[in-house]
Amino acid sequence: MTTKLFEQLSNDLANLLDNGDGHNIIFEVGEAPNNQTFKAHSIILSSRCSYFRKLSTVTYNENNITIIKKPDISIEVFEIIIRYIYSGIIFLENVDSSTIFDLLIVANDFGLEELVMHVQLHIIETDASKNFTRIYQISINNENFKTLHQFCAEIITNYPSFIFDSDDFFSFPESALISLLERDDLQMDEGKIWDHVIKWGIAQNPDLSSEVDNWSNEDFMLLRETLQYCLPHIRYFHISGEDVVNKIKPYRKILDRDLWVDIKTNNIAPNVPISSRVLPRRDVLTATSSYQISLQNSLQNSLQNSLTITPSVQTTLASNVITKDDFALISSWIDYRTTYYDTTNIPYNFKLILRGSQDGFTPEIFQNLCDGVCNTIVVLRVQRTKEILGGYNPLAWKKPVDVTGAEYEETEDSFIFSLRNSYSNNPVLSRVENSIFAIRYHKNCGPIFGDNDLFMHMNVKNETKWHCIQRQYEKPIRCTDNFFDIEEYEVFQICNKQ
Structure with missing residues (x-):
């Protein structure tokens, strides 16, 4: 049996940091007179932090001690980071928001991935x-802040008024605004989107009069130039005729003449061909996401009157692994259909129960979050090959009672599948053949379909691995039975639409 005793190790290393015994590095942090020195040890820094493994721009004092100057990092932020490096402990409860954001940026610069993830989750909460x-703004400017970006995208998609109507909206950088306008799943009326874009453009030019009737041609040209990269993302041909007259017409001079003519033509005679590019209508999505819960918990007390969250709100089909077409295909398999559902008539909502990148990838996490949950699909993306695999279980997952062996449950309706694999882009459906071994439970495993036809387990090195060996289901879903790693996996509960 392996026992991990980390607390004393953490305390000992923290004491080493505090007393500085045997140090060979001195950090000079902050700017005089508000600066401070920290003694450190290169062997600890380089083993814990990729930044210090490749650091070369340093100076030395007379005792051959390395001097590293960090005038652009606050003392409070550096103290949090250096203590984390030595002890693995981090205290953020009484740290102000501005310092937390600075901490996230510095932790990312130092390549401290674990700390970056922890700080992102703290910010969300x-x-x-x-x-x-x-x-x-932070999340869209750095690809390492995917957790923040995903959280923000979920809120903006389903509750765009929260940001469009905020006091900070007019200070939004252009790139952030464009990233919103590009979203096909932005849940807001297109006429309102136009209103917000116009108001944002005017706010960038304080000298413009609030009365558009008093504008000169130069005023319109100024607004047109301000919005030149935003206007192409408006879905003009999905704006109601009334909004075209009341909202677009007063600002028609900022549009290309041919576009304005086509907008009018489309409203008068929608079947007449036009030359302007017609962007697709934004999706109105209906599936349910687990972010419903996090939104309610973290935002309920601070949302403006324009945003109301209730348990009945349907949120976006938010999967990092599969598409809406895939959801439609899987729904068809569940209902034994010979023809596939269209994405517009899927009869189910899909409630996100678990996401590996958000909740963790271990069997224990799967057992804790999915215990007692029935009618689920598991979907996963294989590392390197990008295969998309998964399975459907109509029964409730449960923690195994027998800690020494495996338990099986019977169903004739489960199946496993491959949506995209290494040898074919055609989906493979594999229904259970030996129904008494359809679903398996084991204390060291996550989801198990059949007798290892598709399963997750923890090996002796405490590494989570996946495996596919065709035994109880009718077809193999991989061309190899080797163990493999995954990039992402998700579990959705399938619910009938009300």
Whole structure:
């Protein structure tokens, strides 16, 4: 049996940091007179932090001690980071929001992935309603902040008024606004989107009069130039005729003449061909996401009157692994259909129960989050090959009672599948053949379909691995039975639409 005793190790290393015994590095942090020195050890820094493994721009004092100057990092932020490096401990409860954001940036610069993830989750839990605009701006500017970006995208998609109607909206950078306008799943009336874009453009030019009737041609040209990269993302041909007259017509001079003519033509005679590019209508999505819960918990007390969250709100089909077409295909398999559902008539909602990148990838996490949940699909993306695999279980998952062996449950309706694999882009459906071994439970495993036809387990090195060996289901879904790693996996509960 392996026993992990980390607390004393953490305390000992923290003491080493505090007393500085045997140090060979001195950090000079902050700017005089508000600066501070920290003694450190290169062997610890380089083993814990990729940044210090490749650091070369340093100087030395007379004792051959390495001097590293960090005038651009605050003392409070550096103290949090250096203590985390030595002890693995981090205290954020009484740290102000501005310092937390600075900590996230510095931790990312130092390549401290674990700390970056922890700080992102802390921000979501404590600052989502107070600093949402800043959170969003940070998330779209750095690909390492995927957790923040995903959280923000979920809120913006389903509750866009939360950001469009905020006091900070007019200070939004152009790139952030464009990233919103590009979204096909932005849940807002197109006429309202136009209104917000116009108001944002005017706010960038304080000298413009609030009375558009008094504008000169130069005023319109100024607004047109300000919005030149935003206007192409408006879905003009999905704006109601009334809004075209009341909202677009007063600002028609900022549009290309041919576009304005086509907008009028489309409203008068929608079957007459036009030359302007017609962007698709934004999706109105209906599936349910687990972010429903996090939104209610973290934002409920701070949302403006324009945003009401209730348990009945249907949120976006938010999967990191599969598409709406895939959801439609899987729904068809569940109902034994010979023809596939269209994405517009899927009879189910899909409630996100678990996402590996958000909740974790271990069997224990799967057992804790999915225990007692029935009618689920598991979907996963294989590392390197990008295969998309999964399975459907109509029964409730449960933690195994027998800790020494495996338990099986019987069903004739489960199946496993491959949506995209290494040898074919055609989907493979594999229904259970030996129904008494359809679903399996084991204390060291996550989802198991059949007798290892598709399963997740923890090996002796405490590594989570996946495996596919065709035994109880009719077809193999991989061309190899080797163990493999995954990039992402998700579990959705399938619910009938009301």
